[in-house]
Amino acid sequence: MNRNIFYRIWKFYFEGFKNMSxxxxxxxxxxxxxxxxxxxxxxLFFFPNFLKSNFDNDRERGQHVLENLTEP
Amino acid sequence: xxxxxDLTLVxxxxxxxxxxxxxxxxxxxxTLGITIIIAMxxxxxxxxxxxxxxxxxxxxxxxxxxxxxxxxxxxxILEFEFGTNWSNYSWFVGDIFGAPLxxxxxxxxxxxxxxxAIMFFGWNKVGKKTHLLxxxxxxxxxxxxxxxILVANAWMQRPVGMQFNxxxxxxxxxxxxxxxFSPVAVDKFLHTTSSGFVLAAIFVIGISAWYLxxxxxxxxxxxxxxxxxxxxxxxxxxxxxxxxxxxxxxxTTQPMKFAAIEGLYNGTQGxxxxxxxxxxxxxxxxxxxxxxxFSLKIEIPNVLSYMAFLDWNAFxxxxxxxxxxxxxHGIMSAYEKMERGKLAVAKLxxxxxxxxxxxxxxxxxxxTEIMDKAFQDNFFKYFGYGYVDDPHKLIPSIPLTxxxxxxxxxxxxxxxxxxxxxxxxxxxxxxxxxxxxxRLAIWTIPLAYLASQAGxxxxxxxxxxxxxxxxxxxxxxxxxxxxxxxxxxxxxFALIFTILLAAEVxxxxxxxxxxxxx
Numbered sequence: 001m002n003r004n005i006f007y008r009i010w011k012f013y014f015e016g017f018k019n020m021s022x023x024x025x026x027x028x029x030x031x032x033x034x035x036x037x038x039x040x041x042x043x044l045f046f047f048p049n050f051l052k053s054n055f056d057n058d059r060e061r062g063q064h065v066l067e068n069l070t071e072p
Numbered sequence: 073x074x075x076x077x078d079l080t081l082v083x084x085x086x087x088x089x090x091x092x093x094x095x096x097x098x099x100x101x102x103t104l105g106i107t108i109i110i111a112m113x114x115x116x117x118x119x120x121x122x123x124x125x126x127x128x129x130x131x132x133x134x135x136x137x138x139x140x141x142x143x144x145x146x147x148x149i150l151e152f153e154f155g156t157n158w159s160n161y162s163w164f165v166g167d168i169f170g171a172p173l174x175x176x177x178x179x180x181x182x183x184x185x186x187x188x189a190i191m192f193f194g195w196n197k198v199g200k201k202t203h204l205l206x207x208x209x210x211x212x213x214x215x216x217x218x219x220x221i222l223v224a225n226a227w228m229q230r231p232v233g234m235q236f237n238x239x240x241x242x243x244x245x246x247x248x249x250x251x252x253f254s255p256v257a258v259d260k261f262l263h264t265t266s267s268g269f270v271l272a273a274i275f276v277i278g279i280s281a282w283y284l285x286x287x288x289x290x291x292x293x294x295x296x297x298x299x300x301x302x303x304x305x306x307x308x309x310x311x312x313x314x315x316x317x318x319x320x321x322x323x324t325t326q327p328m329k330f331a332a333i334e335g336l337y338n339g340t341q342g343x344x345x346x347x348x349x350x351x352x353x354x355x356x357x358x359x360x361x362x363x364x365x366f367s368l369k370i371e372i373p374n375v376l377s378y379m380a381f382l383d384w385n386a387f388x389x390x391x392x393x394x395x396x397x398x399x400x401h402g403i404m405s406a407y408e409k410m411e412r413g414k415l416a417v418a419k420l421x422x423x424x425x426x427x428x429x430x431x432x433x434x435x436x437x438x439x440t441e442i443m444d445k446a447f448q449d450n451f452f453k454y455f456g457y458g459y460v461d462d463p464h465k466l467i468p469s470i471p472l473t474x475x476x477x478x479x480x481x482x483x484x485x486x487x488x489x490x491x492x493x494x495x496x497x498x499x500x501x502x503x504x505x506x507x508x509x510x511r512l513a514i515w516t517i518p519l520a521y522l523a524s525q526a527g528x529x530x531x532x533x534x535x536x537x538x539x540x541x542x543x544x545x546x547x548x549x550x551x552x553x554x555x556x557x558x559x560x561x562x563x564x565f566a567l568i569f570t571i572l573l574a575a576e577v578x579x580x581x582x583x584x585x586x587x588x589x590x
Contacts, residue, residue: 016193023134023583024192027141030575035145037568042152046561049155050551051163058240065163066241069548070421 081555082547085157088562090532092149094525095569099143099576101524104218104265105272105307106136107211111204112299118204128292129207130195131588132276135580137192142576144184147221149565157558161539161549166242168234168251169224176220183213215265222264226257228540229531230325236452238423238442256325259318260531266311267524270487273304274513274520277494279584281513284504289587298498305491312484316379322534323380323388326541327403329534331391332470333477334376335366339389339398344371345379349478351471360464363391364471391470395463406463409542412450413457419447456543465545468536476529483523490516 020028051061110132117125151173154162162169190198190206198206227233233250234243245251277300280293323330331337334346352367377386387401397405419442426435441447460466494513497503503510535541539549 012193012197013189015197016189021134023138023579026579027138030572031141031144034568034572038145038148038152042149042561042564046557046564047152047156050159050553052155061163062239062241065160066238066420066424068160068552069164069241070417070424 078555079547081553081558082550084555084558084562085153085550086546088157088558088565089150089153091562091569092146092153092565093532094528095565095573096143096146096150097525097528098521098573099139099146100218101268101271101521102139102275103136103143103214104268105270105303106132106139106275107207107214108269109272109276109300109303110136111207111211112303113296114204114207116299118200124291124295127588128295131292132296133191134583134588135279138576138580138583140188142572142579146569146572157551157553158539158549159551161544163242164544164549165227165540166234166240166244168227168231168243168245171245171248172220172224172227172251176217179213179217179220183210183217187213215268218265218268219261222260223252223254223257225531226254226260227251228538229260229535230254230256231540231543235443235448236455238420238439255321259314259321263311263314263318264527266307266314267527269307270304270311270484271520271524273300273307273491274487274516276300277304278514278517281503281510282584283587285507285510285514287504290504292588294498294503297494297503301491301494301498305488305495308484308488308491312488315481315484319379320382326535327389328391328394328466329468329473329530330380331389331394332468332473332534333530334388335470335474336376336388336390337363337392339387339393339401339403341377341387342374342385343376343380343388344373345375346371346474346478349474351474360467363467391467395466406457406460406466409454409457410460410463413454413460415458416442416447416451416455417458419451454542456538456540456545456548459545459548460537465537468534473530473534476526476533480523480526480530483519483526487516487520487523 017028051064055061055064110129113125113129113132116122117129154169187206187210190203191210194203194206231243232254233247234245236243251257277297280296280300283289283293319330319333322333331339334343335349335351336343346366346369348368348370349366350368351364354365374384377388378384380386380388389398389401389403393401393403395406397403397408419438423435423438423442426432426438442452457466490512493509497506497509537545537547539546
């Protein structure tokens with residue numbers, strides 16, 4: 001029965017995408033391009049998480065911020 | 073020193089965040105409102121069984137789909153910026169910011185993958201009532217999704233429900249409900265979502281007006297204008313009421329922002345509301361270019377006092393009272409707050425030094441002192457002032473805040489009249505004869521976007537220099553990376569977002585020209 005439900009859900013999405021209108025296809029191309037630019041190009045090359053990429057653990061991250069907040 | 077952080081870096085980081093947020097906000101308000109209008113139209117279809125309403129619903133759903141698809145995930149870039157450009161801030165806010173954003177993410181995911189799919193793919197595959205339920209749930213989900221973002225923003229405007237832990241250098245949430253139901257959060261949610269409702273109603277009326285001007289889709293246009301006018305009128309009245317309440321909250325929680333939105337330099341009892349004001353190019357104060365005299369000012373006596381404190385003669389503090397203090401009215405000076413802030417920073421420095429020296433007992437004593445309620449209420453509350461060397465830095469751009477506020481308020485008033493006019497012409501069956509009104513309706517669409525953006529400028533520029541009100545100024549929050557890197561990504565975003573916006577406008581205009589399917 002579960003398999004039947006999953007199959008129906010899959011079929012619902014599959015047919016929906018298959019029968020999509022032309023504007024629907026266009027915006028899906030834009031969505032996919034946008035997600036690629038955002039997560040593959042921008043996130044990887046331009047927007048690394050500063051604290052995660054420069055420090056190994058939360059203790060070090062906390063110490064770094066504490067240092068920034070209390071510099072004489 | 074934190075005071076010595078490169079202001080170019082701070083300004084570019086701020087500009088980049090503002091650019092991203094403003095572009096993101098082009099797409100969001102339409103989604104918030106049009107989903108409800110669509111749900112109302114579909115409800116009529118399900119109730120009456122009239123296929124014309126189904127056609128109308130599907131047409132506006134197409135425009136919603138385009139807007140939603142182009143705008144989806146543009147807000148995630150803001151989260152990227154938190155991690156890269158604002159790492160001190162991201163760490164300092166701890167789970168307070170993380171929890172609402174995580175809830176928003178889950179909400180958005182389930183809503184987008186489930187209910188919207190049923191909305192678009194489910195016609196003739198699920199029952200009418202199931203489809204209608206999915207449409208309503210999409211509308212409710214979109215607005216609840218906004219709730220969590222607005223709760224996070226409200227916390228930055230008025231930090232509550234947390235305690236700072238010096239050991240982790242983070243604020244830790246100790247009362248979720250206080251964060252969720254803070255007066256600022258409630259006001260912000262109601263006012264922001266209702267602004268989205270108004271914008272969407274104007275969008276629907278404006279496009280319908282275009283059809284009437286072109287003598288096309290007359291039935292669709294008339295029916296759409298009727299629904300949007302009713303929804304818009306109720307929403308615009310609600311928008312004015314929530315705006316009024318929001319202003320009162322600002323008067324008590326962010327008095328400097330309140331003084332800035334009215335260009336009030338010297339506090340007074342029975343303060344007048346500046347209905348119309350134009351700033352001169354001369355400076356009131358040679359130390360601060362933000363302080364400018366009015367060259368023209370039309371004031372309504374006592375109204376500002378009533379607006380702020382529901383008392384016609386109440387004292388409303390001005391910029392100078394907030395900087396220099398006012399003993400008579402119990403207003404602490406910025407100088408005193410700076411002293412207290414410096415004591416809080418010094419205590420945190422002692423804690424850090426004790427920790428570094430391996431003096432655990434002293435570190436524990438200092439930690440207890442910092443986390444003590446009296447210290448939190450009297451000193452840590454002003455922590456951010458400890459990084460301010462000149463009190464003039466505490467004054468936001470008054471002309472920008474003033475003009476943005478007045479543009480927003482004037483347009484808000486205009487929208488109420490516009491909806492009344494729309495309703496009257498619709499009910500009297502005079503829409504097609506009033507071509508001036510139809511043209512006005514089309515030109516009101518950009519005005520709705522202008523008002524919406526102006527509202528956010530008031531909210532965010534008016535609270536400068538704070539990233540977190542009284543706790544963290546922008547120059548403390550920023551990551552020490554190169555300003556050049558931020559400049560590069562600023563222009564990159566400007567390009568990407570402009571392409572996305574152009575794509576949306578192009579696809580949407582084409583769909584409007586094509587019109588609904590017959």
